[in-house]
Amino acid sequence: MKREIKVALAGNPNSGKTTVFNNLTGSHQHVGNWPGVTVEKKEGKFTYQGTEVTVIDLPGTYSLSAYSLDERIARDFLLHETPDVVVVIIDASNLERNLYLLCHLLELGTNVVLDLNMMDVVENQGIKIDTSKLSRILNVPVIETVANKNEGMEGLKVAIVTAAENKRSPTFKIDYGKVIEEGITELSELLKDKALPRGYTLRWVAVKLLEADPEILENVESLPQAQQIQKAALECSARLERRLGYDLETALVERRYGLLEGLVRECTERHLGVERRHEISDQIDRVVTNKLLGIPIFLGLMWLSFQLVFTVGSPLAGLIDSFFGWLGDTTSGALEAIGSPGWFSSLLAEGVISGVGSVLVFLPNILLLFLIIAILEDSGYMARAAFVMDRIMHALGLHGKSFIPMILGFGCNIPGIMATRTLKSEKDRILTILVNPLMSCSARLPIYVLFAGTFFPERQGLVVFSLYLMGIVLAILVARLFKSIFFKHEVAPLIMELPPYRLPQARGVLIHMWERGSLFLKKAGTIIAGGVVLIWLLAYFPLHAEYASAQSLIGKLGSFVAPLLKPAGFGFPQAAVALIFGILAKEVVVGTLGTLYSAEGVALKAALLQHFTPLSAYAFMVMSLIYIPCLAAIATIKRETNWKWTGLAVGYSLILGWVVAVLIYQIGRLL
């Protein structure tokens, strides 16, 4: 008989939870998103002695209050999906704070297995934890593991399966002290005969009422005599607060920590030893977050990451690109040779093959980026980067960690947008995503080089620099504007742990890289490939029209759009078509202009000089910088947010690009 059980992993960030997850499930994992939000949800499976165990990795949280998104997800899952067992993974070298989450789970009445992870670190620190005593007092099974050395995993599996069989609910109670306990009893009495929502325990609801937990207050509203209960809860808290001299929320948390402090003292023995890991960690920090060196080191590391992602990645991307170019040519050549219709070979070569190619071409950069991000995160440096840069980014209405996506945006906006995954708050993430396309990516450089070289040969550098700077200034303004419109009342505090530095595990880093990379391929890839085919259709049809010529649909669209671009100084179909093609990928703009003017190199420059003035050329560059993110970026934004934000990103950039280009052209003409 095969049994199936469901297990959730809970734990603080940096407790080694993901490593435990990887060890337990191996390669049998699946990454998706939690319903309705872009927080990664990982699920995996393992079989132990005929029992099939589904493991769900909950977001790393410090507590289960209802204030942050991650905590709400974890809490909702525990309350509504009722896993058979919850494994609480704890960094044993920081017992007290890590155990705090356990308090909440025990109060919730969850069937818990406690995993003391990083026992090697504990040993090095000369601390001895009396595991059996801890298990006895808490009355939960306690397992010791060293996840990054894959030690203790068998024991953990046994404990999980056994706990699922026993199905016991915890007996351990937090003693809140006489005064508060009276209040809990009083409220419990009142709630006793009511049908509590979703099988919460009496005591838990009573405690949460005293804590004024917003979600529970709302839940209680559906009960009969809701008003009476709410009133009683309010009165009771007010009375208790007078007696305690503290507000109840503080008092309850203090009690929990007080209890944990005692528990930890009771169960640990500190031998004489040096806290080596912390000491090394502190020494690294003395350099890395140093007043003078902190920012240069951060910028240096960013430069290095940038180099790795783009300098190492781009040749690989180039190889993929030329491979697909070759594949397209060969395919269409071969097809024509066997006499297939021209539209078919064109669809295959210019549509499908180049569509797939334009997705895969990003893969080297994306994988390298996630490799670096995984290393930065797992080593603990990411938190320091945010610490160092927060002052600047906060002034812009963003979070310290937003800096990295912005920097990466200069290389390519796709990895930039993907890198916002490291941001915890929805507000910070969306703002960072929205303004990221304003970071002038490397694909726009060919446009600048062509136009600046043609029209401003003596001031090329200055002109290009002015465009980069304009992007940054606009990003700041737009971020501030959107913040005040969409996230007026949201506060995203920076209350962030600086975890001890750790050596990243190769396996964990690679898994991380692959998961995020494949997510990009699957989700963004379909949109990108679809978009490429669509543009091909526009350029190819109607039949008999030359590809992308004035007679094609796209050409007609160009002629239709062109008058709108007149105020910006480049109101002719060629520019419009180039810009439409530029949505595919910004670097295509140059190639399209070449095709449309049937000229390359010097001849193209000459053709441009006929159509553009220096002023309208500058306006055109500004337009290329700002208007609509490329298709891949749009797909990635959709992947990371929803259609609403994607629509906004496209819409605002189009309008902003047009407005700025027009302003520059019109004001420039007056001067």
Added chain:
Amino acid sequence: MAGIFLFEKISENFVIFFLTKGQKQYIMLALANKERKAYIQEGNEGMNDLTPSLEDYLEAILVTSLRRKVVRVKDIVRLLNVKTASVVGAMKTLAQKGLVAHERYGYIELTHQGVAVASEIYDRHKTLYRFLREVLDVDAETAAKDACRIEHHIGKKTTERMVKFIKFIETCPEGGPLWLSSFHHYAKTGSRPEHCAKREEATGQKVIPRSSPLSSLKVGSKGRVVQITGDQGIKRRLLDMGIVPGTEVKVEKAAPLGDPIDVVLKGYHLSLRRQEASAVTVEVIE
């Protein structure tokens, strides 16, 4: 103006002083000098019959070992300003008592038992220091010196009471008619009289002297959390991270641009913006 206004011998071994300083009253425990010897023996029961100087050595080893990887005879010589020969002699005695493993090359290591005994002595020392420094407002140097002197002569029970006493003063600083008996009640049951909390509310007066927002603490200074205010979400977050009343926090450093700050508490590093840190009131320790 500080002045002794009451002086009472409450037992064979204790004298109690009642002091006033400004509006505040403090009491001070002292040992009746004559009875000292008798008390030492009583108080030190189960303490391996250590002489004060041996206790000093143990403490010195412990303190040094907290800061360095290894403890050498040289370190102790320097720390206690004694002769090498005396240290070696003392180590022999401590080794005989099973408290120290004195190896070759001049390295000293405490045994498990040694750590236990030394930590107890050290804890006593810290408590006494706090009592002298915070309750009696003795200057730091004198407090350190006097704590060293008293520590060898006082037992576990008294130490515990002193800690409670310090806590009691922190929460009920102003005397009342039954102040001392209130303290006795508190020492036994842990509950404070109701008027303490009420008064705190009524006058809105900060109960703890020298308190300030965490955001204005200098880098390197320590504080003990008194209260957390602020926005619901932020307050809860801070509480959940372990910033609860009574927690000791140390401002480890500030970011290169001055904000955020890095605070050490409960053995880990937490970074907060000064804005968030201003929601935390701390009592400045050092």
